[in-house]
Amino acid sequence: MSSILRTQVLRTAVRSLATVTRSQIQVTPTRLTIAARSYTSASASAPLKSNISTTSSAVVSSSKDLIINGQRIVAGAVVSRQPLILRDLTPFEKEYFLYQKNLERDHAAAFGAEFYFKKGSVAERRWKQQEAERQAAASGTASSTGAKGSKSPKGAAAEAEAVQGEVTEEDRVAALEAKIQFNDRITDADRKNDVRSLERALARTLYLIVKKPRDQHVWQFPQGGVRVCENLQEATGRELSEECGSNMDLWFVGRVPIGHYQYNFPKDFVAKSSNTAVKGAKVFFMKAHIFAGQVQVDNKEIVDFAWVTKQEMKDYVAPEYYEAVKDMLSDF
Numbered sequence: 439m440s441s442i443l444r445t446q447v448l449r450t451a452v453r454s455l456a457t458v459t460r461s462q463i464q465v466t467p468t469r470l471t472i473a474a475r476s477y478t479s480a481s482a483s484a485p486l487k488s489n490i491s492t493t494s495s496a497v498v499s500s501s502k503d504l505i506i507n508g509q510r511i512v513a514g515a516v517v518s519r520q521p522l523i524l525r526d527l528t529p530f531e532k533e534y535f536l537y538q539k540n541l542e543r544d545h546a547a548a549f550g551a552e553f554y555f556k557k558g559s560v561a562e563r564r565w566k567q568q569e570a571e572r573q574a575a576a577s578g579t580a581s582s583t584g585a586k587g588s589k590s591p592k593g594a595a596a597e598a599e600a601v602q603g604e605v606t607e608e609d610r611v612a613a614l615e616a617k618i619q620f621n622d623r624i625t626d627a628d629r630k631n632d633v634r635s636l637e638r639a640l641a642r643t644l645y646l647i648v649k650k651p652r653d654q655h656v657w658q659f660p661q662g663g664v665r666v667c668e669n670l671q672e673a674t675g676r677e678l679s680e681e682c683g684s685n686m687d688l689w690f691v692g693r694v695p696i697g698h699y700q701y702n703f704p705k706d707f708v709a710k711s712s713n714t715a716v717k718g719a720k721v722f723f724m725k726a727h728i729f730a731g732q733v734q735v736d737n738k739e740i741v742d743f744a745w746v747t748k749q750e751m752k753d754y755v756a757p758e759y760y761e762a763v764k765d766m767l768s769d770f
Contacts, residue, residue, distance in 0.1 A: 501665060502665060502666045503663040503664070503665065503666070504663070504664045504665060504666050504668075505713075505715070505716055506720075508715055508716060508717045508718070509700070509716070509717070509718055509719060509720045510663055510716050510718070510719040510720070511663070511664045511719075511720055511722070512661050512662065512663055512664065512719050512720065512721040512722070513661060513662065513663075513664050513670045513673035513674040513677060513721075513722055513724060514658075514659045514660065514661035514674070514699075514721045514722065514723040514724070515646075515659055515660045515661065515674045515677065515678050515723070515724055515726055516645065516659055516696065516723050516724065516725045516726065516763075516766060516767075517645065517646040517659075517660070517678070517686075517688065517726045517727070517728055518643050518644065518645050518646075518725070518726070518727055518728070518768075519636050519643070519644040519727070519728050519745065520643060520727060521640065521641050521642060521643055521770065522640045522641075523623065523640045523641050524641065525641040525642070525770055526623075526641065551565060551566075623640065623641070625637050625638060625640065633744040633745060633746060633750075634733075634743065634744060634745065635745070636728075636732070636745055638745070639747055641770075642747045642770060643747065643748070643767075643768045643770060644745040644746065644747060645659075645745070645746060645747070645748070645751065645767060646659070646660065646682075646728070646733065646743060646744075646745060647659060647743065647744055647746060647751065647754055647755065648660050648681060648682065648733075648740040648742070648743045649740060649741050649742035649743065649744075650739065650740055650741070651741050654756070655755075655756055655759065657744075657754040657755045658755060658759060659723065659763070660677055660678055660681050660682055660740075661677060661721055662676070662677035662680070662681070669693070670693070670694075670695060670722055670724055671690055671693050671724060674690070674724040674726070675688075675690075678726075680736070680739065681736060681739045681740050682733045682734065682735075682736075682740070682743070683733060683734025683735075683736070684734075685731045685732060685733075685734050686728055686730075686731035686732065686733065687728065687729040687730040687731050688726045688727065688728055688729070689726060689727050689729065690724060690725070690726045691725040691726065691727065692724075692725065695722035695723050695724055696723055696724070696725045696766050697722075697723050697762075697763065697765070697766045698720060698721060698722045698723065699720075699721045699723070699759070699762040699763065700718065700719070700720045700721070701718055701719060701758075702717055702718035703716070703717060703718050703719070723763070723766060725766075748764065748767040748768065748769060751767070
């Protein structure tokens with residue numbers, strides 16, 4: 439009896455499995471057909487964008503601007519030259535470091551010159567000269583009634599002259615040759631106020647702004663419209679090459695924008711435009727650093743350029759434009 443029941447249960451399971459498999463086979467092609475149609479329609483209405491820096495010539499050849507919700511999508515370039523030297527110390531920082539230096543010297547252990555310098559060597563004579571000069575300077579600032587055993591200014595000065603006499607002419611020549619020559623922190627470009635030079639304001643971050651031949655918003659960052667088959671980095675690189683030439687060695691910090699700025703077109707401009715559906719523009723700013731090269735003005739899209747700091751940019755761009763981009767810029 440048990441074997442008969444097992445046989446009937448097995449036959450029922452096989453029939454159920456066959457029915458389910460047959461229904462799935464009938465339904466699956468329908469689902470695949472619907473999915474294929476959806477993918478085809480989506481590809482035709484919205485082409486895929488590439489995340490790669492180089493795209494095929496067929497894709498880049500499209501010159502149609504990207505417009506979303508009545509806003510023209512624009513890519514802007516925030517090209518910066520990083521500081522080349524350390525910034526100047528503030529008066530408070532100078533006093534603080536001087537205080538720390540004097541405090542460290544007062545608490546330092548006695549220096550055993552006979553242990554570090556060979557007796558009669560040039561290094562020993564130089565150290566004695568520096569020590570005599572330091573004591574002479576300290577005695578000059580101290581009171582005339584100093585502690586017991588302190589040397590008078592005349593005695594310290596005489597000792598410094600005596601040590602100086604022991605230094606030979608050969609030692610002086612060697613000291614001059616080994617002396618470090620420091621360059622001036624103020625360059626010729628700073629003195630001439632040459633805003634086109636990258637050799638100015640070495641302790642500050644400089645930003646590239648360009649001048650366009652028009653009446654309003656004359657100065658701004660390099661920017662241009664994004665095409666339908668471009669990403670923001672590709673559009674920014676193309677606009678920089680078209681407006682500022684290809685003589686700059688640039689490095690884009692990332693593939694995402696650091697900020698955006700949205701504005702509406704004037705009504706008379708919209709009325710004269712061929713596409714009245716475009717009411718304004720939304721600018722996405724991409725950050726880049728310049729390592730070498732310089733801007734080459736094309737005298738078509740731009741007529742001039744300048745490398746300015748964040749504070750100097752106020753004198754060039756419009757107030758509303760500066761309010762939109764100031765938080766993206768470095769104060770130093």
